[in-house]
Amino acid sequence: MTSLGELLKKAISKFTSSTVVDEKTINELIRDLQRSLLIGDVNVELVQKISENVRKRALEEKIPPGLSRKDQVIKIVYEEFVKLLGEEPAKLQIPRDRRYVLMMVGIQGFGKTTSIAKLAYYLKKNDYSVGVICADTYRPGACDQLTQLLAETKIPVYRSDGEKDPINIVKKGLEKLSQEGVKVFLIDTAGRHKSQETLMEEIRMLQKEIKPDEVMLVLDAGIGQQAGAHAKAFHEAAPIGSIFLTKMDTSAKGGGALSAIAVTKAKIKFLGTGEKIDDIELFNPSGYVGRLLGLGDIEGLIERFRLAELEMDKERMEAIVRGEFTLEQFVKQLKDLRKAGPFSKLLSKLPLPNIPQIPDEALKDAEKKIKKWDAIISSMTTEERVDTHILNSSRIKRIARGAGVSERDVKELIKQYRLAKKFMKSVKRLPKKMLPYT
Ligand SMILES: Nc1nc2c(ncn2[C@@H]2O[C@H](COP(=O)(O)OP(=O)(O)OP(=O)(O)O)[C@@H](O)[C@H]2O)c(=O)[nH]1
Ligand SMILES: [Mg+2]
Structure with a gap:
């Protein structure tokens, strides 16, 4: 009987040898992986979890410039398997001071x-x-x-x-x-x-x-x-x-x-x-998964992603500092900031002594608002996310209903977004050393 390792390798190599990578090939890969894992007696829940994560990430994640969708899918599959095996290399965890x-x-x-x-x-x-x-x-x-x-x-x-x-x-x-x-x-x-x-x-x-x-x-x-x-x-x-x-x-x-x-x-x-x-x-889980899936230079691929993503982050930051960001990026930015700790703590660290006007409202209670704002963004069309000027009252009504929030919430998000843009533009005129992101 074919081993799980061989089945997985086959699934991967079928995917890597396909000329086009689209939703269909990705779904096919996921199905092949699922089938292999089930044949390998990996329990259904786990198979479901891996395949859902792969599907979701493959459809949602941006592909950094210079890398292909194929590379990206391989990286995602690899990372999800590594996650399953324990992301960090194993530790001995044997105490020295007792029996x-x-x-x-x-x-x-x-x-x-x-x-x-x-x-x-x-x-x-x-x-x-x-x-x-x-x-x-x-x-x-x-x-x-x-x-x-x-x-x-x-x-x-x-x-x-x-x-x-x-x-x-x-x-x-x-x-x-x-x-x-x-x-x-x-x-x-x-x-x-x-x-x-x-x-x-x-x-x-x-x-x-x-x-x-x-x-x-x-x-x-x-x-x-x-x-x-x-x-x-x-x-x-x-x-x-x-x-x-x-x-x-x-x-x-x-x-x-x-x-x-x-x-x-x-x-x-x-x-x-x-x-x-x-x-x-x-x-070491990463080495093991590389071998298991028959991925050649996976470390090299991961490194290329890391560098390309760094570059993307840098470009995104620069655009934000120039006051060029979409509504979606605005909310994402707030989310990233939240990960860094409470806003108040973060703000107190920024070198912003005499800046004209920090849009206080944008930051106050932001942690609570972010959840709502996330929902609002999700019920917008791509067009609306890119250009807030098209948001007339009927669109706002529709978005509010879709997100389960009030129209006032939608309007507030738009207002805060515009304030933040204005704010960043005013910051840009300050001496460079005062910029928070440089
Ligand atoms: N190539 C290789 N052989 C191994 C490895 N580990 C064990 N072996 C061999 O596998 C055989 C069985 O190993 P044992 O350690 O006797 O196995 P065991 O589980 O103690 O077996 P029982 O005592 O009968 O239950 C021996 O010939 C070992 O040399 C390995 O990592 N690589
Ligand atoms: Mg023995």
Whole structure:
């Protein structure tokens, strides 16, 4: 069966190879992405959310000069996937000043034992006092494997070969290793068992008795859509807090992780990139999505957007300072300002000592008014937004009704807009150093 990763890549490459990009091709891309995600068992709500965000942004966002609509759609798809995986690179989030117990769970052969060793080594290199407990009583040689992997690291491994009860092993291990000064405990659990049910029961009991600070699910990047079901089963036994995605070096960069994330709401923390003990990477969502979607130089594309948008902002600011702005830009400007903090605070920072007349009304209560004004703008035609002079009383009536506000509200917005324009024009005549935007 085709993996989610392959399906997504196919959808993207079909889109990028189309000669025209219009609403139809965008909708087609969204449909293809939806279909792929659903086949990949990503839950419906999440699929809906991603596709709605992509559609909305693709239709609404301005394309900066020098960039194509195709570039823009790719960027949006990329950003929405990154958002899903956690925008920031993963953080370790393991405290240094208290005991911390991390339990690793996962299906047999996915790489639990290997990943425990990698994580232990990684933590040691980061100056944590770390120890490992082997609580896998099923796999023959499981503890030997762990001991061997860590042989050269001087990381203590607790094992109790006579003991068959993993809970007892962990309890004793915590005690013994604590005495040796260990603060961070990594528990390796069984992956093979009599049956799936008995395995889950064991994990459930460990969760109940040990109450680890973090349960990390190990997933093989190659397993594709079953990942969701695996994650669900483990999540029900012990709430999954993070994911270690293994075999990124050999798999088709599986999208199964997306399903697992959807089910558990946990984020990927680490990637395994080989069999050696230092083949471990802290997870970086942007790199992962780039690989998953088969996007070549996505970093380069994002950078080109960033520069072009900066340029657009600069031009917009300059136009505003010249008093050239539309009604829509006026409201957007107020919204941007609001993001920067309350108006009064912002105004007090501006170097505007003896300026003729700040249109006080435009700013007073603006925060309350902006919502109304936004609604007013939305019920205007494009023509009306660009040229307020065409707003006669019948148009005003229609707009007010559409926005659910009074006609007075509409008139006030127009008045404030004109005042602001006049104001900016008067500011323009002042010495340059007094301009707020330079
Ligand atoms: N290429 C590659 N191989 C890996 C990676 N992680 C684990 N492996 C290999 O996968 C195989 C299984 O790994 P284990 O760590 O034994 O898996 P496990 O989950 O502990 O398995 P059980 O103990 O049987 O439940 C081993 O051959 C590992 O070397 C990885 O990131 N890349
Ligand atoms: Mg193992």
